[in-house]
Amino acid sequence: MEHSGTRQDSGRGTVALNDEWRLPGFTELEQLGTGTFGRVVLARQDNTGHVVAIKYLFSRFAADPAYLGAFRQEALALHRVSSPHVVRLYEFFETPQGAAIVMEAINGVSLRSVLMAEGALEPEAALAVLKGSLLGLAAAHSVDVVHRDYKPANVLVADTGESKLVDFGTAVLAGERGPSVGTPAYMAPEQWAGGQATPATDVYAATCVFFQCVAGHRPYQAEDTEVLRTLHEHAPIPFGEAPEPVHEIVALGMAKDPSKRPADALTFVGELERVARAGYGEDWERKGWSRLAKATGVLAAMTPLALLGAGTAAAPGVAAAGTGAVAASTGGIAAGLKIAIGVVAATAAVVGSVVVFSDASTPPPQAPPTTQQAVALKVAMKTRTGTVPGTNIAFSGDYPEVTGTTDQAWLKRVNDALAAPIDEWNRKTGPGAAKLEPERGPYTLLTKADVRSQNERYLSVRYSHDLANKPHPTWSYGRATVTIDLKEGKALTPEELFAPGKLTDDGLRILTERIWPDKEQCGPANSYFPYRPLKAVDLTTERKVWLAFTPTAVEITVNMTDLGFSTACAVQDYSLPYDKVADLLNPDLVAGVTGGKPMKGTSPAPPAQGLTDVSVGALTLHLPPGWSVQSQGLEKVIVDSSCPDPKKYFNCKYFLVTDNTEQSAEQPPYRPGGFYRRSAGGRACNAAGRKDLRQEGDAVPTTSATAPVGGTTATYEEWTIQCVPRGQTGGSGEAQVTQRIWFLADSQIVVMDEWRTPGVEELLRTATVS
Template sequence: MELSDEWRLPGFTELEQLGTGTFGRVVLARQDNTGHVVAIKYLFSRFAAEPAYLDAFRQEALALHRVTSPHVVKLYEFFETPQGAAIVMEAINGVSLRSVLQAEGALEPEAALTVLKGSLLGLAAAHSANVVHRDYKPANVLVADTGESKLVDFGTAVLAGERGPSVGTPAYMAPEQWSGGQATPATDVYAATCVFFQCVTGHRPYEAEQTEVLRTLHEHAPIPFGEVPQPVHEIVALGMAKDPSKRPVDALVFVSELERVARAAYGDEWERKGWSRLAKAAGVLAAATPLVLLSAGTAAAPGVVAAGTGAAAASTGGIAVGLKITAGVIAATAAVVGSVVVFSDASTPPPSPPTTQQAVALKVAMKTESGTVPGTTLAYTGERPEVTGSADQAWLKRVNDALTAPIDAWNRKTGPGAAKLEPERGPYTLTTKADIRTENERYLSVRYTHDLTNKPHSTWGNGRAAVTIDLKEGKALTPAELFAPGKFTDEGLRELTEILWPDKEQCGPPSTIFPYRPLQAADLTGDPKVWLAFAPTALEVTANMTDLGFTTACSVQDHTLPYDKVRGLLNPALVNGVTSGKVVKGTSSAPPAQGVTDVSAGALTLHLPQDWSVVSQGLEKVLVGPGCPDPKKYFNCKYVLLTDNTQRSAEQPPYRPGEFYRRSAGGRACNAAGRKDLRQEGDAARTASATAPVGGATATYEEWTIQCVPRGQTGGSGETSVTQRIWFLADRQIVVMDEWRTPGVEELLRTATIS
């Protein structure tokens, strides 16, 4: 039976055709039972009967499903029926970058940098999910009327490391892509840089009528960075390097380089200026389309035709449609990507027509609030997550009250004391930062960091909290509900203590003043001193060591424990819920070799031989090399620092890619040069930049030479210098730093395990 290309999904009313290509078409449509507007990408029916084309269409849906980012168009649903195949996705109120360039010619550098950063963040999300786009070009970047940019059309995407035919758009294809070489994130970096070149010059970097000539130019011609404004020469030269190993290893690393260059060239306001100019250009184009008549101001992207099948449409932002990946068509059955959380009645099989789908869509958004702490004149500003989208107002109130409770408790506890501090040191403001650790259809786990501006001491007001919400029940889980039956006891907490501090050094060696103190169940209740947050790959434990009875110098400690290390202690349903039932391991399933010590930071675990030792230094793990006479006083010994870059404090700010490693607000001492009296605050120069293997993944590798100067001096040359070696796993935010040329480091990193 011949299938008609006029087939339409039931339950949707087609509003406008947005583009057509060789393999399909894209339309703007309204869901009949909700009124929401979406973009639907149809595979032409004549190809739906051919396995190769249908499989490619499925793979595009899977690629979109894997990638979660506000800078990537959202996938809502994939349909495969006897009539044909279709992808239902987000609609964006804006236009393609191609349309902007056609109307504007060249963009001002700030605007070009801004649109590049937004779409690079979309690529970074893809790269972190092990997906390489392979067809980054102006037609596949949408610019919203707000100035935000989103990446679309994953029709040629593959998993990183795969080889395949030479596909893509010739004007933007990297040298290795022409020969069907291995797909890597650096391939996307090259294409993004070509598009950036076009944005600032008004033309592509290489132009030729014949494809083979274009291939020769991309493979062998000099990089034309001299045609772009001088401040961004470095961006083009770096991103268009012929050798992929000479480019930033992925989009996230490239974003760091971009921000550094942009700030230096155009000031701290570069992005705001760029957004302003982009929004104006996109808004004028969008307003000229015939689709402004749609409800809520929705409009379509004019003239958007992506290679092959067309691009996603434009419409106003967040759609809260209860859509999901159709079971049985794609193996993935997780909830819709992005901030939409899908619920359905598990007792009733989901009906296939979308018109009768009874799902409740929830949206989690971060809100920033400012005001004063009740009962005081003290200012407060902070973030809090808010859940919306349910018709059950009582349910919503329970959930949002639970999400706000840690903030209210902190303000009540700290506000009165902060309000009485010496006014001359002020003004003071209590602050809260909320960090969502898990968000899926069943659980929402949030970690809070509280602080006080202008505080009299670094340890004052350094607060933490965490809450995990069972969204099915609509309530916060109690501490007892976080643990396996019978484990929320002092004995169970003792087991957790031994995992957290196997050497019993909770804050230096145990002493008569500060003896070893096993955690107790009471430490998690009432006025908690210990909190648990649940990330998709690991349990995150935060302990306020001062409240536990240790010196104020011990402050707050954050620990990350892969679930295989604590699985027997935790509520199994909860662990399965946050890991999607996967057995997440931080170490090899084989037992460690005799004499080997495992030390973890985030997702990375290093297996230290017997002659190495570990010392905790705030948020860092110090790996002391062999031969140190007193590993506890390691400053004159060879050592390596291991850091989870997501953990930070006022005294230990995060590592910033593209800069040397500080990880200390007061600067680092020049121990490796034998000068503890000097600080690493002089001139710094990067002397090497490459990639290196870490636990089967690829890390960026840099070497920096840093001048050692007296305390208080910033910049300039010093009496001596140190050389830092830095390995950075950008997608997992893990940093390893060595200043001693410590023997055996490369082997430690090569044999590491990544969860």
């Protein structure tokens, strides 16, 4: 790559780079490199100050339909792929003067630079880099995109401790045949012959790069291209030159026959996890990134982005050097924001016409929208940490932040309301927790936010509060909800959630009867658990009841303990379809959340009428009538519609869904590559009809594959587990259960079924993954 102010253009002489078209609305900060067909620059968006990378197609190629089509195809491929392990495309611009891809700017270095400086990496570091970029490939494979040019130069090692995949310039749809393109040192045998592009082709290239990382050289080396082709097609796989614990990974990923390799990158991740744990221990990934940080630290500190962050106060999108932040990832464009309409309009005025897209599934806008918020508003999850004022108690709180309008008063009003539940929880709980330290601590106050619906009119968020190192691991704490009217720019009051005259004791009595038609609020109604209708004060003073709104149902959270019930009743969640409660709720709100247009790129489409949404982390299931949901600690129990009493689901068919990022002493996380045992005491063999036995005997994997879940791909495994008496570990038992496990590695969602529950596959296939 050249970095000077001129370049040699064959047949044309020297062409000044300054003659190249530039995207209006951006100021170039530094040229990152040039190639045969274009250049990449670091630039700041003028109206926001955010820093991005812009890839330009040279103007002389922009006039050629073939080159322009290939450049547009690269942008489309990038836009089809959504993953934290793939560099994000924010916008694609195409004008008569030129074409440009605006994308995420990463504070990091290429794996090629790392290998040039280090020669080879320690195995844990190489495995960590491979895993991240494989997850990027998995995201591409899940939408049928094959990269075709995985190489060290196309893997960025970010200073945040993750690897990202870049450059989809040669990507095609899976199954397509194409010319023999790629980088010869990493091309699979079928790629040399111009055969079908499949995910296994990318697996081969990724394994070649991994081999280079651990061996210090490419798997096959030759100056002559035809000799190199022969080696890739026929030479033995040199796995013996890699460290012994990873021999299996190299041999598996570089199989000559693509059918003998892992079918796709996500399957390969599962194999990698298994081999890495066996060879380097459970904390292999942490050790890998720790060791890689030393190798990349000096290189990353010298990148233009790091230097800019260290010395340019006028670049709010760039973190100061050494903070570990990914550049342009804290707001504006970097939060997925559509480039401001002013830039689009200015471009159109200059060039006469412009093609802009920020979502491959929708056509370019035909005319400027009537309001800025209609195109610009974007929601991104943020985390606040600190110490509760007046105490030494730490807190960590998640909350959604809205960006995309220049009305600062509007933004402050909305975002203050969205962050308020964190402050309320800290204020309510912090002083009491401080009195118990240090004898029972240390404590950390936790708040997690879950967006239940968002569109151009309403944003509804549910918050869950918790306490790290809480006195008893099964205790649950408070909730909160906030519903924002984005048109008015304010949080709705409890009165505004209800129809006129319905937030009364009489109206709440009706709501109570619809939540608990059997009057069993916490077990059978008796003198110990008396039936207690909700009252208006429960929603307005010392809140005990909260409402959140999804596209299909109102979700009602009730703090039973605060209502006077036993602590065992805890906090309970209920979901009522709108057709059961519409007469009690604000009709404009119901119409808005069920029929509003989703904000671009932020919300899934509402499910079909009659379905009920159930969300766990990034996964939303759309349950048909009759299915029900129960909570079991950190797990959601999805009970089959044939169950006569869903509250007593243990003898019914059901499956579990859980967010693996959440854990407690009683419910440790699921370990990918093993069977499901998310219970400190083991699981009972209910599915085998033996409650007296535990799933602690021998466990054998019988199936390993992939399966579709909500438009993406999950690893799928089946395990046969022996049921043995309590206290016995290992061995055979008197009965056995078969677990079916779906694992979404990117979002850390686990689904487990032991009952062969009918319809699970269809529910997962039609689910939504955000």
